[in-house]
């Protein structure tokens with residue numbers, strides 16, 4: 001039987017690709033698209049972006065030798081074809097699984113991966129650094145950054161373009177323009193690129209200028225005639241890519257990003273151009289799989305799905321924490337017209353789609369620009385609005401100074417809806433929200449809360465509107481659980497709650513959604529005649545000193561469970577409090593170790609780091625029955 005991947009099976013390295021004739025490469029492109037859809041439909045991952053870069057990646061690996069030439073993939077979610085062509089096709093069924101290949105470039109994974117990515121807009125900076133290092137070493141290889149139109153909206157990208165244009169280093173920036181970020185791309189740059197794509201830049205501006213001049217009473221007509229004569233300078237100023245040319249780049253494009261032969265021709269010629277070159281390629285996100293072409297946003301990041309219908313294999317009607325946040329924000333927006341919502345190019349992922357539809361004037365998608373988003377929110381707050389910036393924990397890391405300098409220092413009422421706090425799973429090291437408690441806790445004026453479930457998340461969002469300062473609310477990726485709450489306490493600043501109280505043996509303090517498994521553990525301990533108390537801190541900051549001291553004094557063993565790094569986490573803060581009150585008891589931190597956590601499904605990772613129910617229960621029981629008890633923070 002003829003294999004579906006007759007050509008692809010011959011490709012075990014880029015040298016095998018270079019041996020193909022161009023008509024064979026076109027057939028190979030079709031096989032790669034079939035392989036991508038088939039494989040990602042089983043594993044999940046980033047599909048549409050990779051379908052859009054098949055010919056581009058083939059051309060790159062035809063023209064360059066990536067054992068010597070260096071390619072940096074911005075975000076890196078579109079590097080699957082690169083991985084398939086560089087010795088990882090056979091492991092592709094392990095994509096993003098624990099101990100499988102990563103969904104992003106990883107230097108540890110292959111000599112063809114020259115820079116790890118995952119967060120957007122870093123590629124041009126990294127490539128310029130690599131080009132500068134090359135020149136200092138008197139080497140001569142090529143350095144290429146592949147950046148999408150979405151990633152180009154990130155401030156870092158402009159910082160790098162600015163520097164590269166002036167430094168005149170030999171490097172190539174390939175702008176992969178598919179008019180999409182995760183959702184529709186936004187911003188003036190995106191409009192500019194679209195004008196280039198549709199070649200209306202010059203005619204649009206010429207018309208605007210003439211209209212403007214003719215408006216000038218009296219002299220307008222003669223000036224218009226002068227301007228007519230000067231049209232060359234207008235034309236020059238608005239020819240495609242002039243923005244990049246003015247920054248010091250040689251602009252090439254726009255070219256068809258699906259025409260392999262044209263791409264090879266352009267790349268070959270650009271290899272020898274001195275100074276920085278920007279090649280503007282136009283591609284279609286999702287190309288070759290009609291459902292992804294029609295819905296590139298829905299097929300940006302997918303769970304395993306049925307190829308014929310595009311429907312997820314395991315569909316659930318469960319409500320996610322992001323849904324709860326978005327729904328609550330719509331409620332708040334109905335009642336308070338000062339409520340505004342901000343996203344940095346992640347409206348769907350952060351649950352803001354409904355708010356955007358309901359309050360288009362009070363919804364802002366700033367592009368992949370978290371730093372700008374935070375200070376933009378501060379500006380809105382200074383004008384009397386109540387901004388909610390919904391952002392993944394890991395991406396908020398990029399805007400740390402803006403949180404301190406522009407929001408908290410001025411004590412402005414901005415609320416950070418910190419989604420994906422804790423382990424996110426398959427995206428791995430670059431995407432886990434492992435550090436937000438550690439990096440936010442030292443900031444004065446900032447209130448930090450962690451709801452135990454979806455109900456409390458809703459209450460906490462509403463609570464922030466009664467506050468006048470900045471608040472950070474952290475919650476995880478995934479289904480919003482509901483924990484029966486015996487006390488049903490209202491939210492009081494700086495106050496936690498007792499979720500389970502059965503005795504003085506074990507005190508567990510669980511941060512946020514960790515309360516769900518902590519409650520199960522307490523009940524199982526009871527069956528083993530070990531009497532536990534469970535506290536839900538609710539407030540990471542201000543910490544509930546009275547509650548902690550009161551219960552710490554009474555209990556023999558103290559455990560803090562948090563899906564945050566141990567260092568700078570809540571557990572360390574509790575230990576500090578006990579020491580301050582001269583309560584010399586050890587606080588056992590059930591936290592993330594001082595390591596970057598690899599990719600894999602969340603349950604596997606929690607088990608690996610001793611944070612799942614069974615592991616934890618056993619450890620506490622061992623502790624009580626005298627078996628040696630390692631401090632739970634794992635150091636491998």
Ligand SMILES: Cc1ncc(C[n+]2csc(CCOP(=O)(O)OP(=O)(O)O)c2C)c(N)n1
Nearest residue numbers: 049118119120148149150151180181182345
């Ligand atoms: C700092 C940061 N913010 C947000 C994201 C989430 N994110 C991943 S891909 C993406 C859109 C990228 O669009 P583009 O660069 O055009 O690539 P395409 O998927 O269109 O190929 C976003 C917003 C991220 N990876 N990094």
Ligand SMILES: CC(=O)[C@@H](O)[C@H](O)COP(=O)(O)O
Nearest residue numbers: 075077118301349424427477
């Ligand atoms: C590549 C990227 O950064 C995003 O697509 C991210 O993978 C989305 O994560 P979620 O799947 O948690 O929304």
Ligand SMILES: [Mg+2]
Nearest residue numbers: 148149150180
């Ligand atoms: Mg794009």
